[in-house]
Amino acid sequence: MSYDLPSSEKAWNEAQPYAMWERARSECPVIQLDPMGPDSPPIHFVTRYDDAVHVLRDWETFSSSVNTDVMGAYMGELILGLNGEEHRQYRSLVAHTFRASVLERWDQELVRPLINSLLDQIVRIGRANLVADITAQYPVQVICGIVGVPLDDHMQFAAWADDINGGPMHHDRGVAASQAMRAYLEPLVAARRVEPTGDLLSELVLAEIDGERLSDERLYGFLRLLLPAGAETTFRVMGNTLFALLNDADALAAVTADRDLLPVAIEETLRWETSVTMVSRVATRDTEIAGCPIPSGSSVNVLTGSADRDASRFGDPNTWSIDRPQTPHLAFGTGPHQCLGMHLARLELRSGLDAILTRLPNLRLDPDAEVPIIEGFAFRGPNALPVLFDAS
Ligand code: HEM
Structure with missing residues (x-):
């Protein structure tokens, strides 16, 4: 079957890949793209749930x-x-x-105060764009707070995280952001070594197992990953959950009335519209997946976003429903690299959405604004969420 990757940055950001993935799951579950050049390896995309689990757990074959x-x-x-x-x-x-x-201690100390201070800025107005006003700011502030970076600098951190993530497309910008972030963090790291303050930076510089500590290269490598991993992902899933609720009045009413349903809505959104649809591996030997030969050295991309809509595991998979039986999904991956931040992500989503439902009564999409859509190939989230609510 033909499989066209988006050809520009804009097309990557605006893609709607689910129909193509659904066709692949039934016709050709491992998509193979032609190599980009004579020395490039073939590129594969794994679309089915069971194959995805197999690849993510077999780290020796899929590095x-x-x-x-x-x-x-x-x-x-x-x-x-x-x-x-x-x-x-x-x-x-x-x-x-x-x-x-x-993480629980961060909930009262940091997470709830942060979401409430963002909501303070809109509650009196009665209308907002929940993406620009809330979701794009909240997870990056939480991760800055937990790491121990001054909150006033969170916009700078969000900009570095963006440039680091975009490094493969804009090399010079990626390298400059990487160096700038390290230069910024160095004095903070030095200070925590002398006087730990209980934040994550302090814990990382002091962490020791069998006399081993994190080398500086690993410490900064980890910190550079945390910002994009923690901010870019959770903010989009929060938008996707709000999108689902705002488009399903019965579910919104049910979750507003019974907050025990919030974790169900969050897990269903992670299955239905995760923010990171793809994780990458490389084959270390000749092998096969679902009968498709995979030569050593070829790249194997696991489409978790497709695997979680595999009809052999999830009935009526394209529908978002809080009534579906709870079945584990792959949004956080599986195997040795399963997301380290998944408990933090769930905590942020729970507390953030709880505060939104409490403080923005009668929440609904603005009927006079452009209808929002979720878009993107590798990262998916709503472009905007224009809403109305009862001002307080
Ligand atoms: C809804 C939000 C999130 C999603 C969908 C998500 C998704 C993922 C996935 C799929 C992986 C596995 C990558 C692989 O197998 O190659 C991963 C790994 C990771 N995630 Fe997340 N993530 C989220 C939030 C977070 C947060 C909040 C943090 C930390 C602040 C975080 C930190 C990490 C780290 C450090 C890894 C690497 C673990 C390792 O290599 O052992 N993530 N994430």
Whole structure:
């Protein structure tokens, strides 16, 4: 089957890939693209759920080193690009700070005050664009607060995160942002080494296992990943959840009345419209997936966004419904690299959406504004969410 990747940055951002992925799942579950040049390896896209799980769990055959090849120039020594024992050691040094029990304290101290101060700025107006006014700002502020970066600098951090993420397309900008972020963080790291303050930066500089500490390269590599990983992803899923609720009046009423349904709405959104639809691997040996030969050295992209709409696992997969049986999804990946920030993401989404539903009564889409859509190929989120509500 023919499979056309978007040909420009604009087309990547505006793509609607689900119909193409659905066709692939039924006709040709591993899509192969022709190599970009004579020395380039073939590129594969894995579309079905079971195959996706298989690739993500078999780290010896499907290596994560491709992430270092693509992002290493901008992020530095990257946990996402390591395998096996080396990855396990690195991960065990940073994992503690992301445990659900450790994160709970941030909820009252940081997360709820932050969402409430953003809501303070719109509650009296009775109308807002929830993307520009809330979701684009909230997760980046949370991650800055948890790391220990002054909140006043969060816009600067969001800009660096954007440029670092966009490094493969705009190399010079990516490198400049990477260097600027390190230069900014160095004095903060030095200060925490002398006087830890209990923030994540302090925990990272002090973390020690069997006498081993994070090297500086890994410390800055991790910090450069955290901002885009924590901000770009959660903000879009928050927008996608609001989009789903605003387009389903019964579900919005049910969740507003019974906040125990919020986690259900969030998990269903992660399955239906995750923000990161694709994770990358490279084959370390000749192998096959679903009968499709995969030569050693070829790139294997797992489309988690497609796998979570696989009808063999999720009935009526294109429909968002809080009534569907809860079945684990792949939005946070699986296997050794499963998202370290998933408990933080869930906590932010729960607290953020709870505050929005409480403080913006009678929330609805603005009927006179342009109808919002969710768009994008690798990153998906709504372009805008113009809403009305009862001002207070
Ligand atoms: C809804 C929001 C999020 C989504 C959909 C998401 C998705 C993912 C996925 C799919 C992976 C696996 C990548 C792979 O297998 O190659 C991953 C890894 C990772 N995520 Fe998230 N993420 C989210 C939020 C966060 C947050 C809030 C943080 C931290 C602040 C974070 C930090 C990380 C890190 C550090 C890894 C690398 C783990 C490793 O390599 O061992 N993520 N994420």
